[in-house]
Amino acid sequence: MSRRTVARRVTLSGVGLHMGVPVNLAFEPAGPGAGIAFRRDDRGGLEIAARVGNAVLAERRTQLGEGAGALHTVEHVLAAVAAQEVDDIVIAMDGPEPPIMDGSAGPFFDALGSAGFVDQRGEAEVFTIEEPVSIVDGESRYTASPGQGLTLDVEIDFPHPLIGMQRGRYRVTPEEFASELAGARTFGFVHEVEALRSRGLIRGASTANAVVLDARGVVESTLRWPDEFVRHKAMDCVGDLALIGGRLNAEIEAVRPSHRGTILFVRELARVVNRSNASC
DSSP, rough: OOEEESOOOOOEEEEEETOOOOOEEEEEEEETTEEEEEGGGGGEEEEEEGGGGGGGEEEEEESSGGGGGGGGHHHHHHHHHHHHTTTSSSESSSSSSOOOTTTSSSSHHHHEEEHHHEEEEEEOOEEEOOOEEEEEETTTEEEOOSSSSSSEEEEESSSSSTTTTEEEEEOHHHIIIIIIIOOOOEEEEGGGGHHHHTHHHHHHHHTTSSEEEEEESBBBOOOOSSTTHHHHHHHHHHHHHHGGGGGGEEHHHHHHHHHHHHHHHHHHHHHHHHHHHHOO
């Protein structure tokens, strides 16, 4: 497989989910072998590679780097980039967090599609799981088995009448991601709002960019699928798994996944793959 980048620069704007800061984001072409990297234009062009080694365990989001130059809530952008099979790209931002848009990966996926794609020299980096890999992190459980391409089997369980236990299985191709996962929005609960905002989170959240649930149901919105919740969790997994640094051949089962748990899982996958490569 040839490496792939975008054909032209394309931009989006909005506010971040947790920081609540207005931001402009641009997808820009990158040269062969550049990989996926974020650039903070408001921090002198500071670049951070989208690699698990740069990931920080953070609450309710995927974070790259620390301090004033950190990048927060990058999972939806990375899910779109990975699902569009883009290997080399610069994601330029003038703020600490991508815009939340409608709460899904759909606007990013569509923007990448509108930019078009260009094959370039070099082969795409592919990570193949050759033996089962499992971890447990609190209530989160993960297992990766050998597979061709990426398949996700995701299960969640929330004590709310609209959610409960939901399970979905998805083959992550551009076509299936577009139809089954891209539009699934982030969700949260009214009873959590005050506590999260007291910790500096969800400052940019609203019923326009998230599925908000009270005890009775969805507030000021309607679901796109009855199981939109598990679809969103699967989409988050696609984004976090992209931090392995390439395309992934694996069958992955994730039970009650979290950003923290998935980052720890990717660290273990990277360790196993690196060990396998070193022994060849």
